[in-house]
Amino acid sequence: MSTTQTASAATDAQGVKVYVRVRPMSASEVEQGCDSAFAAEAASITLGPKTYAFDEVFNATESQDHVFTHSAAGLLDGFFEGYNTTVFAYGQTGSGKTYTMGVEHGGVIPHVVSDVFSRGKKLDTDKMTTVVLKMSYLEIFNEEVFDLLASTPTTSLAVRDDLKRGIIVAGLSEHVVRSTDEVNQLLLQGAGRRATASTGMNDTSSRSHAICTLSMHQQPAEGMAKFSKFHLVDLAGSERAKRTLATGDRFKEGVHINQALLTLGKVITALSDKKAFVPYRESKLTRLLQDSLGGNSKTIMIACVSPADSNYDETTSTLRYAERTRCIQNKAVINKDPGACEIKYLRQQVELLQLQLLQAKSGLPTMWQPPPPPAMTTTTTGSIISSLNTSVSCTSKADFTQDEGLLLLPQEAKDDQKKCMAQ
Template identity: 45%
Template sequence: MEENHPRGANNVRVYVRIRPFNEREVKEGNKGIIVCDYEENVVLLKKPPEKCTGKDLDNKYFKLDYIFSPTSAQLDVYRIVAAPLVEQVFDGYNATIFAYGQTGTGKTFTMTGNYQVSELRGIIPNTFTHIFTQIANSSEDRSFIVKVMYLEIYNEEVRDLLGSDPNKKLQIKERKDIGIYVKDLSGFTVDSVESITQLMDRGNKNRITRSTMMNNVSSRSHAIFTIVVESKNRHTNKTTVGKLNLVDLAGSERIKKTGVTGEGLREAGNINQSLSTLSNVIQALVEGKSFVPYRNSKLTRLLQDSLGGNSKTSMIAMVSPAEQDYEESHSTLRYAHKAKYIKNYAKINVEESGLIEHFEQEIAELQQKLSLLTMVSEQPKSRKKAKSELDVEKIKKAEAEMERIEHEKRELEDRLSIIQKKIICGGENLLEKAQQQEFLLLTSGQELENLDRSHQQLEEQYNRMTEEKIDIEEKYSSLQEEDGALNKKIKVVQERIKEAKEEYADKEHEYQRDMEGLNDNNRLLVREMQLSNLMIDYYIPAEYKKVIQQYCIFNNDTQEYQLQGVAYTGNNMRKRQMASEEAPAVKFEMKQVYHKYPDKKKVTSKRSLLKAYSAVPKQTR
């Protein structure tokens, strides 16, 4: 894919959304610790009194691009965060929106919401109406293809949420011409709000969630919903391809607070690990380091272009208003504030021969074949009566041939209509009346937003002029004033030292928290290793173990061990089950299991009990 029209760097835009108090927090009498200046977009995070040291470092201020209050509507979030990016995707830019924050703070609510209730619809479903309205409003000389992909990263494995087997592990690959991509990920072209909503719904049902003490429906994976918009201008013959990534991250969590155990513990370990890599990537980018650890997690690898690359990116940091979540809100706001300094380099992606071109060629070929077949089938049929057996044979053959031609024609017509549906023409209105009205709301909000923006620009201009005025005044002031200016500078330096000390204290604190998390992970891994070792020692004979070790090879691409010839072993030889089929619930007949236990008298020790079930082959004499 060729890229041209380079533009300057653009910073990641960072928004904060504060969730309303939930029932549990109200019941527990939790106090609020967040105060906002919505005019200046500044968040003040107040340290709970029992944690205060009495210094003025106790209150933290964060200036961001925009703050959404607990009463902000879903549509407002869409208008301000997503609508401008969707419009840029139509110009051929890549864009990413990701929701970041502690578990239960409203990431899924903001990204997806309840799409059956219009005012509760999140960013992803609101994008659908916007995209098809944008197509309906564009000129007739433009053609479009809209393609959708949906994946999740669960326990550091990439899974296709729209594929026939969502449990299949997919690999991340990189190619010079297309960059980073997921091999074998399914992509679907869509031609209406209904068809894209159905796909989202299907994907959401495949997502892994769990109920925790912090959230009844907690996402245990990072999900990326991707919409690709290819657009061709028939006058200029120019094709652009814009990609929109909508990312709902799994929430960071303190294991003690969420109360997860078993598999949930392993998930939490993986979630925290990949979020910690995301933080390290943000840190490295902000500090301008030459090495950025994108490869340390699947999430950062897939978001590589969105962070410091070819993309316009917005991040929504979600925070809880409650006192008990001070630590997590502090950490989220600190990273959000840092992310503001990440510079991206978005470019318009121009495609030499895109999907539209490919489909147009196929349509032309199909139409040509079809007209040939129509000509043949419409030729006048001979009305001669069969005089001999040879004639009967000839007529039968001709009829069979005619039938084959008709069948081929029908197949071509079907294929033609499928392909023709994939290309949508500008001006084609594929929206229901209700959807159109909804979008009017959106656009009227957009006008307000434009006014807001020009107001902001005027304000910036005014500030710049004020700064210049101050500069001039400083240059020509008296010695006494110079002295004053020096004092001012000393104050600024002192202020910076104070900020650096604060930053240092924060970092130290965060480091300790990360260490705690890593120790939790470590303990978990050691426990898992002990279990695996125990199982291997008891069930795999030493000579087999050696052979298996010999055939284990570490794959640097996937960062995991692979067993040679594994396709021909054990479970892999079983017939595969289609994931789309409703898997019948597995019933365990416990009675049978109990019956299989050996006689207690015969097996006395735990070791001999395990031996009774051992897979070690018995020695034959």
């Protein structure tokens, strides 16, 4: 989901970072006598005749702490600098995506939450910055969007384009959160409402895509406010009906899951090939991830795979799309609060009106046309007003957003203004 930001010189163009996590063999895979399908190195996997390159590969023995520290932790600096950030888990059903991301086993999401609150408290103490955090949590189930934190059961929510805020989910609730405990409580509440079911490949298969978003507003004691979002995405897994033994509702759910993931694959392909048209609008999932892939976000993907040779085709597909994702270039910008920018600009307009009034009282023509000082005005006053006019006329709107004071003229001009008032 996107947010509108004011123009900023701080633009960071970089590729999506991609990590691969290999889960251990499952009990059923061991019973079936499955062998490992690939050879994994520190930053590559060789499967069949092809070697796929990534930013890092986590083997089956790596801890949750290690996975977080070497992947999503790198996004936190950007989040506090005012950049939108996204981490999403991708892979077939039963490959360990929810384990990697979720609360129950201490995955990426609770690690991110803990670090965000720790840094937020330090900012508040050391730099006198007020930090407000809000949280939303939604799922996309059968191509419909539902609020996992709504106080009462809700109907499907609409995804809309908003001129000011970009792509939004109309009616999605946001909750102010003040501690990790509050966030974890909401996460558990949302996870309990999320659609899951038993299939032939996973006893607790997620039947929906879930997006948890932390929204942060930072207001320093002096200076420009910043606004950023951290999207934490747990995708439902791709699956084949023959292998999951899906029928009835499970089959229908699988069709919707696969269709959304197929569109995601098409988006990844179009972006990596630098195509002019990218089919974001073909699914709700890709519309909501539009900024995260090719837009205003610092993004990482964690591709989760099974080592078993019985999953050879699914693993090949996951690795192929994961490697393509590395080719996607995002252009993240620092989001400055448009409201704060506008307030500063309006304050500048007040200063201009005050200066015009001062000129009128001094008998000078209106500003922007500073003449030589007339006889009725002292040379000192006239030169000061002339200097003020020059300062104001040379100050652009872009400059206003950089000034941290209540009066937005350069310091020399402020001093001139005080001298003039004292005449």
